[in-house]
Amino acid sequence: xxxxxIEDNRDILANVLDYLQLRGYATDCAEDGLSGLHLAxxxxxxxxxxxxxLPAIDGFEVCQRLRKDGRDGTPIIMLTARDTLDDxxxxxxxxxxxxxxKPFALSELVARIGAVLRRTSGGSRRRLEVADLQYxxxxxxxxRAGKPLHLNPIGLKLLDILMRKSPAVVRREAxxxxxxxxxxxxxxxxxxxxxQLRQSIDKPFPVALLHTVHGVGFRLAxxxxxx
Numbered sequence: 211x212x213x214x215x216i217e218d219n220r221d222i223l224a225n226v227l228d229y230l231q232l233r234g235y236a237t238d239c240a241e242d243g244l245s246g247l248h249l250a251x252x253x254x255x256x257x258x259x260x261x262x263x264l265p266a267i268d269g270f271e272v273c274q275r276l277r278k279d280g281r282d283g284t285p286i287i288m289l290t291a292r293d294t295l296d297d298x299x300x301x302x303x304x305x306x307x308x309x310x311x312k313p314f315a316l317s318e319l320v321a322r323i324g325a326v327l328r329r330t331s332g333g334s335r336r337r338l339e340v341a342d343l344q345y346x347x348x349x350x351x352x353x354r355a356g357k358p359l360h361l362n363p364i365g366l367k368l369l370d371i372l373m374r375k376s377p378a379v380v381r382r383e384a385x386x387x388x389x390x391x392x393x394x395x396x397x398x399x400x401x402x403x404x405x406q407l408r409q410s411i412d413k414p415f416p417v418a419l420l421h422t423v424h425g426v427g428f429r430l431a432x433x434x435x436x437x
Contacts, residue, residue, distance in 0.1 A: 277304070285326045338370070
């Protein structure tokens with residue numbers, strides 16, 4: 211899923227982008243209305259997060275232009291500090307699918323994104339599957355053989371990466387960069403998190419899915435021994 215975030219407040223923009231990427235969304239961004247309109251008109255996005263108060267042209271006009279261009283299929287969630295009824299009605303009149311008032315919790319934004327995507331895609335869900343292991347990317351629920359599993363945020367991110375790459379090997383360096391960027395903790399941290407993940411998704415079950423490729427990294431796949 212690819213999301214465009216159009217927001218001129220750099221702190222809010224950075225926080226939203228980091229949070230969305232942590233939850234598995236691919237993101238692009240723009241800091242003014244014209245740049246955002248150009249990206250939205252020339253690229254494909256599954257959803258647009260659109261601030262109302264923008265330089266050049268505001269979010270209402272961006273939304274109106276996109277709808278006039280026939281891009282009715284791209285859901286739009288508007289962000290704004292304006293919380294009056296008239297402002298919300300104007301947002302919906304412009305063609306927005308949802309309207310979130312600042313300040314907002316990032317978890318609520320992700321929940322709204324999931325709800326809008328399910329509604330506009332006829333109820334379909336984003337789900338990763340490897341063997342009998344399932345990860346619902348909209349609700350962040352993980353289960354194996356129908357049994358719910360409880361993972362911490364790093365465990366969820368680690369599982370996301372390994373499931374998307376399955377059955378390929380993911381190098382240790384790539385995992386560390388994805389989890390911690392340019393400032394990874396000590397060398398035992400990844401090993402510790404992999405151990406915790408293995409305890410959750412493999413220990414209660416007869417077949418192991420998480421395999422260590424010694425000296426290289428890790429893979430998530432059915433029916434392969436560690437080597």
